[in-house]
Amino acid sequence: MNARTRDPVSADEYLREIIREMEGESTAPAARMTVDRRGFLKLTGLAGGGLVLAFCTGTPAEGAAAASAKDFVPNAFIKIGRDGTILIYNKGPEIGQGIKTAFPLIIAEELDAKWSDVVVEQAAVNPAVFGNQSAGGSRSIPSSWDQLRKAGAVARSMLVSAAAATWNVPAAECTTRDSAVLHGNRKLGYGALAAKAATLPVPDAATVKLKERGEYRLLGKWYTGVENRKVVTGKPLFGIDQTLPGMKFAVYEKCPAVGGKVRAANLDEIKKLPGVRDAFVIEGNGKTTEVMPGVAIVADTTWAAFEARKKLRVDWDESAASKDSWSELVKRAGELGKQPVGATTTVAKGATPEALKAAAKTVESYYTYQFVSHAPLEPQNCTAWSHDGIIEFWAPTQTADRALTTVAGALGVPVEKVKINQTRVGGGFGRRLMNDYVCEAGAIAQRFAGPVKLVWTREQDMTQDFFRPGGFHALAGGLDAAGKLVAWRNHFITFTTDGTNPVSGGNLPEQEFPAQNLTNYQLTQTMLPLKTPCGPWRAPRSCSVAWVIQSFLHELSAAAGRDHRDFLLEVMGEPRLLEGGLNTGRAADVIKLACEKAGWGRKLPEGHGLGLAFHFSHAGHFAEVAEVSVDANKKLRVHRMVVVGDIGPIVNMSGSNNQCEGGVTDGFSTMMGLEITMENGRVEQSNFHQYPILRIANQPKVEVHFIQSDNPPTGVGEPALPPVAPAICNAIYAAIGHRVRTLPLTKEGFSV
Amino acid sequence: MAALKLRINGKEVSTDVDPNTPLLWVLRDSLGLTGTKFGCGMALCGACTVHADGNPIRACSTPVSTVVGQAITTIEGLAPSESKLHPLQEAWIEHDVPQCGYCQAGQLMSAAALLAKTPQPSDADIDAAMAGNICRCGTYQRIRAAVHTAADKLAKGKSA
Numbered sequence: 001m002n003a004r005t006r007d008p009v010s011a012d013e014y015l016r017e018i019i020r021e022m023e024g025e026s027t028a029p030a031a032r033m034t035v036d037r038r039g040f041l042k043l044t045g046l047a048g049g050g051l052v053l054a055f056c057t058g059t060p061a062e063g064a065a066a067a068s069a070k071d072f073v074p075n076a077f078i079k080i081g082r083d084g085t086i087l088i089y090n091k092g093p094e095i096g097q098g099i100k101t102a103f104p105l106i107i108a109e110e111l112d113a114k115w116s117d118v119v120v121e122q123a124a125v126n127p128a129v130f131g132n133q134s135a136g137g138s139r140s141i142p143s144s145w146d147q148l149r150k151a152g153a154v155a156r157s158m159l160v161s162a163a164a165a166t167w168n169v170p171a172a173e174c175t176t177r178d179s180a181v182l183h184g185n186r187k188l189g190y191g192a193l194a195a196k197a198a199t200l201p202v203p204d205a206a207t208v209k210l211k212e213r214g215e216y217r218l219l220g221k222w223y224t225g226v227e228n229r230k231v232v233t234g235k236p237l238f239g240i241d242q243t244l245p246g247m248k249f250a251v252y253e254k255c256p257a258v259g260g261k262v263r264a265a266n267l268d269e270i271k272k273l274p275g276v277r278d279a280f281v282i283e284g285n286g287k288t289t290e291v292m293p294g295v296a297i298v299a300d301t302t303w304a305a306f307e308a309r310k311k312l313r314v315d316w317d318e319s320a321a322s323k324d325s326w327s328e329l330v331k332r333a334g335e336l337g338k339q340p341v342g343a344t345t346t347v348a349k350g351a352t353p354e355a356l357k358a359a360a361k362t363v364e365s366y367y368t369y370q371f372v373s374h375a376p377l378e379p380q381n382c383t384a385w386s387h388d389g390i391i392e393f394w395a396p397t398q399t400a401d402r403a404l405t406t407v408a409g410a411l412g413v414p415v416e417k418v419k420i421n422q423t424r425v426g427g428g429f430g431r432r433l434m435n436d437y438v439c440e441a442g443a444i445a446q447r448f449a450g451p452v453k454l455v456w457t458r459e460q461d462m463t464q465d466f467f468r469p470g471g472f473h474a475l476a477g478g479l480d481a482a483g484k485l486v487a488w489r490n491h492f493i494t495f496t497t498d499g500t501n502p503v504s505g506g507n508l509p510e511q512e513f514p515a516q517n518l519t520n521y522q523l524t525q526t527m528l529p530l531k532t533p534c535g536p537w538r539a540p541r542s543c544s545v546a547w548v549i550q551s552f553l554h555e556l557s558a559a560a561g562r563d564h565r566d567f568l569l570e571v572m573g574e575p576r577l578l579e580g581g582l583n584t585g586r587a588a589d590v591i592k593l594a595c596e597k598a599g600w601g602r603k604l605p606e607g608h609g610l611g612l613a614f615h616f617s618h619a620g621h622f623a624e625v626a627e628v629s630v631d632a633n634k635k636l637r638v639h640r641m642v643v644v645g646d647i648g649p650i651v652n653m654s655g656s657n658n659q660c661e662g663g664v665t666d667g668f669s670t671m672m673g674l675e676i677t678m679e680n681g682r683v684e685q686s687n688f689h690q691y692p693i694l695r696i697a698n699q700p701k702v703e704v705h706f707i708q709s710d711n712p713p714t715g716v717g718e719p720a721l722p723p724v725a726p727a728i729c730n731a732i733y734a735a736i737g738h739r740v741r742t743l744p745l746t747k748e749g750f751s752v
Numbered sequence: 753m754a755a756l757k758l759r760i761n762g763k764e765v766s767t768d769v770d771p772n773t774p775l776l777w778v779l780r781d782s783l784g785l786t787g788t789k790f791g792c793g794m795a796l797c798g799a800c801t802v803h804a805d806g807n808p809i810r811a812c813s814t815p816v817s818t819v820v821g822q823a824i825t826t827i828e829g830l831a832p833s834e835s836k837l838h839p840l841q842e843a844w845i846e847h848d849v850p851q852c853g854y855c856q857a858g859q860l861m862s863a864a865a866l867l868a869k870t871p872q873p874s875d876a877d878i879d880a881a882m883a884g885n886i887c888r889c890g891t892y893q894r895i896r897a898a899v900h901t902a903a904d905k906l907a908k909g910k911s912a
Contacts, residue, residue: 096852096889224848231853232841232860234787234827238853241786249781274753274770301769302790303777377791377799377854377888426789426854427888458792654848658891662851665890688796688886697879699892 011289012497014406015466015504015535018399018433022137022536072194074155074202076129077107077148084179084191086113089123091130092140093398094227095428096662097717098655099140101226103148105651106141109218110152110211112176113190120226125420127401133422134399136433136536138618138715141651145713150205157203162196163188177217213649213710220708222654227424237424239396242383244451248277251305252440252454253312254294254464257681258531260321261293265314270297273311275304282443288466288533290410290439298448302455309457322531322681326470329528330368333493337366337474342491342526347510350520355487359478363559367548369743371470371676373462373683374537375691378426380437380456384445390417391442396425398432410439411446418442429666430536434466462691463683466535467676469495469506473548478520483560485553485571487520495530502527503534505541511580513549513616517571532678538666539718542617547671547743550613550726555739564612564730565595572614582616586646589707590614590623594644597705598625604735607631608639611731613723620719621646624664626700626727630736634750638668638700638728643720645704648711660704660720667724669694673746698752756820760785761829771817775809776800778816779826787827787857791886798885801858802826808865810884827857830864839905840864843898851889859885863899872903 072080079087088107094100104120107113127133132143156176163181164171166188174183179190230237255261262281270279278298284291295314299305336342340353356362383394391413397403400422408415425432441454456464471494478487494506501507508523515521537543557567568591575585591614595601598610607629614623627640643660650656673692677684685691704720729740732750742748754771757764760783767782774793779785779802788811791799795810802811803825831837837845840863850856859882866873866881873881878899887895 096850098851222848224845225850225853227853228845228848228850229837229841231850231856232827232837232844233831234785234857236786238789240790243784243786301773301777301781303770303773303781306793375888377789377797377852377886379790425852427852429888455790458794658848658851658894661893662890665892666888669890687794688792689794693886693888694890694892695879695886696882696892696895699890699896702893 011287011533012501014289016501018136019504019536019540021134022139022540072198074158074197075151076123077151078111078155080190080194082191082194084117084189085119086111086117086179086190087119087121090120091123091133092144093133093135093400093422093425095135095398095425095432097135097140097428097659098225098652099135101223102141102651102655103144104226105218105223106145106148107152109216110149111156112179112217114178115218115223117179122422125400125404125422127404133401134433135428136398136430138620138718140715142619142712142714149210150208153208153210154203154205157208158197158200159190159193161200162193166193166196220650220653223652224654238378238426239383239394239423240378240381240426240455242394242423242453244383244385247383247451247453248298248300248448249302249305250296250298250441250444250452250454251309251457252282252294252296252444253309253314254292255316255318255321256463257318257321257323258288258292258464258533260316260318262295263315263317265295265312267295270308270312273308275300276308278448279308280447282447284443285410287410289434289436290406291436291443296444296447298444298452306457318681322678324530324532324678324681326371326677327679332528333368333472336493336526337472337491340474340476340489340491341522342493342524345524346508347515347521347523349515349518349522352487352489352520352522355520356476356478356489359486360481361479361559362476363555364476365552365555365741367473367475367551367741369470369544369547370674371532372468372537372670372674373465373676373685373691374429374431375462375693376427376429376431379458379461381454382438382441383451383453384441385451386445390419391445392419392421393438393441394421394423395435395438396423396432397435397438398425398428398430399435403435403438406435407439407442411442429538430540431465433536458688459686462686466504466533468537468543469503469534471506471544475548475552477552477556479556479560483562485518485556485567488514488518489522490524492523492525494525494527495534496527497530497534499529503530505534505536507541508545509580511578512545513582514571516578516582517573517584531681539617539721542615542718542722546613546615546617546722547725547729550615550723551729551740554611554726554730554733558733563601565591565600568612568614581619583621586621586709587614587616587623590621590644590646593705593707594623594625594642597644597703598627598642600625605629607735609731609734609736611727611729611734613726613730615719615722617722618719619647619714620716622719622723624723624727626731628728628731628735630732636732636745636750636752640701640703641724641727643702643704644707645716645720646707646709646711647716647719648713649708650706651713656706656716657704659716661702663718663720664702664724665694665699667721668700668728671725671728671743671745672750672752673744675744756816758816758820758824759822760824761826769816772815774812775802775814775816775819775824776811779811785826785828789854789857791855797855798862799855799858801861801885803861803865806865806868808862827861830860838864839902839909840867840898843902843905847894847898847901849891849894849898851891855885855887859887859895863895863902866899867903867906871906873899
């Protein structure tokens with residue numbers, strides 16, 4: 001392992017930067033080039049008489065396979081063959097969010113392509129050509145919307161010009177539809193126009209007319225995933241499926257308590273085991289997001305490597321390793337939570353202490369939620385091969401663009417010597433925003449001749465994660481005589497690794513609802529030291545704090561004896577845009593529709609209840625109503641979840657619905673019984689028997705409705721998840737009068 | 753190490769492996785059949801589900817020596833031919849079931865074993881047969897719908 005060649009950036013800072021990037025506030029993109037709109041698309045000649053219009057760079061599109069003389073390659077995203085086949089390159093990582101279908105649909109819409117003419121391939125990882133090539137923060141659609149539309153529109157404009165020149169008519173008189181240009185009764189397919197279009201000048205992307213929403217023919221309909229057939233026939237799509245000639249298989253063992261170093265290991269014994277090719281210590285650079293110290297074992301099969309790992313004995317130096325104890329942290333937070341205010345003040349708006357004193361009624365509550373793991377079903381893995389002066393990777397990563405510079409820095413090689421091939425990803429959920437497993441595979445490949453596939457065991461994947469942090473909230477709310485919410489106080493107890501900033505996903509920003517909706521709002525914070533790595537987990541921060549905020553609001557409305565829908569709408573207030581993007585009008589619209597669809601206020605059988613919650617995150621406004629029943633033994637059944645979201649216009653209705661359905665299942669699964677605990681720095685859950693992800697029998701019926709407002713389209717991978725837990729807990733209260741204040745629900749005696 | 757003869761997707765194959773090696777790793781690493789997935793290694797998630805003489809088994813926890821002489825079917829062998837998919841595969845595509853897709857090979861193999869024995873399964877039948885398969889993305893609602901659709905397709909195919 002070579003020394004790093006760039007300024008060290010702490011793992012903490014790396015994680016914060018990822019969050020900033022995901023929230024669209026990045027100041028220093030790692031491997032990005034700023035998109036110069038004037039240089040958006042530049043024409044470049046290509047050998048063989050074809051044409052390449054490269055994005056950003058002005059060089060031939062590295063993303064496109066070499067175009068033959070018969071193809072029309074208007075830019076790095078599109079290649080049109082003379083047979084009319086339209087090849088569209090998907091630049092983003094497919095992690096289950098459906099982007100490999102959604103991105104090409106956006107291009108095809110502006111191109112006016114017939115969807116059945118379109119073939120999709122994965123683009124090369126080259127942010128200089130494609131711009132952003134990551135999947136996080138539900139940012140894919142909003143951050144690439146204009147870029148992809150223009151890529152399609154420029155190509156369409158050139159095809160129209162080619163047809164107009166052929167017919168000798170004004171381009172303005174031509175229209176397009178279903179991969180063809182039309183003029184009167186005349187029609188020329190894109191395939192027939194390809195050669196001619198290739199000879200024409202490329203229009204400035206800034207001047208190309210984009211479609212009005214009413215002109216859309218493709219977007220908003222129901223499309224099945226472009227790789228579905230490959231998925232259901234078992235084709236080698238995923239990172240873990242990559243196979244190279246002569247490839248060997250590796251495991252990498254790190255200290256079970258994060259931060260431990262290798263003092264010694266029985267390498268000689270391991271090397272003699274059947275099927276083992278090599279075993280060696282990797283010192284690492286001490287960054288959890290890159291390479292921590294450990295022992296690599298390379299073997300002929302994954303199984304041989306796993307078996308050898310069982311016999312590996314490492315003497316760990318744990319002097320600097322984590323000693324974190326969840327049970328101790330819970331105790332300390334409980335003590336701290338007795339204080340109404342914390343060590344630092346985030347927001348002090350109005351006169352909260354006085355308002356609480358003057359309130360007709362006050363409610364105080366203490367909420368606790370757990371650490372959770374990402375547990376994507378495809379364990380972390382990466383294939384790496386050091387050859388011909390470069391290191392090449394086949395990586396199931398959410399941040400292929402960032403991986404280039406991260407890996408180069410970690411391995412001490414120039415970024416030009418790193419090549420990353422993007423594979424399909426067997427579940428992201430935020431875990432693969434970090435590229436530690438890619439760096440590890442690279443560190444092993446630097447020491448071993450030939451291609452190596454590193455695979456983590458499930459136990460490693462579950463215990464060596466960047467966890468969604470747990471947290472604690474000591475809340476007080478005040479109601480006036482009319483039952484109106486007049487004051488809100490929150491002492492938020494969270495964690496810090498660097499002593500200055502909250503851990504990734506463990507912050508509560510000053511703008512968070514209902515800060516801007518109330519006159520008296522006080523938010524203070526106390527941080528407990530922590531070494532356990534934390535990171536973004538599906539809807540970071542929102543995935544936990546929405547439960548607290550929306551549950552406590554329901555406590556308050558119940559204390560006021562008021563209907564929760566009315567109470568929530570009153571807190572939301574008049575329609576207006578708040579800092580951070582929450583639009584109270586859009587919020588009210590989704591709340592009202594969710595209640596309408598769920599039959600809010602109807603009479604329910606004994607033991608049944610409806611619960612409502614709203615949350616705004618990732619630019620999405622979502623309201624959800626849960627219908628549950630709870631029996632005398634606290635056995636919970638979630639019968640139905642109504643999801644109403646406003647994310648602007650929908651790109652793919654099937655994909656968007658699927659994300660919401662999955663968000664409900666994930667949200668319910670996580671709140672129900674999933675919990676990561678650590679003692680003496682060691683995570684106590686190792687596999688699915690201790691981490692009971694929801695099974696099919698407990699799947700609620702999910703109904704999804706979208707309000708397709710005239711706002712820019714935004715992402716849907718995350719924002720449907722945060723309202724799930726509070727909606728279910730509010731429904732439990734409605735059903736049996738029990739207020740859940742600790743997650744997971746198993747902590748309070750519930751089961752499914 | 754031992755030379756073993758296996759019958760996989762209708763073909764006889766020979767492989768030289770430690771007889772205790774789980775079938776999963778023989779399929780994936782020795783035979784290049786990577787459609788069967790590694791998820792947990794403890795028969796907890798069902799991602800590695802294959803058929804042995806028609807019965808769904810967890811390949812990650814099945815020593816390869818124990819399936820010698822049995823007919824093994826993997827996801828690569830579920831479709832009758834390259835051009836003709838199994839009705840479940842068709843239904844999975846129509847319902848757009850997959851999100852990340854990683855669990856779906858195992859889901860399909862469990863569902864195929866169910867339909868082979870119970871051509872018109874109730875929801876309770878589906879719950880029982882699919883209980884061993886985790887979908888981390890949460891596609892259960894579509895899985896259930898797709899199983900029912902496939903059952904209908906099979907019934908129509910037989911009556912036609």
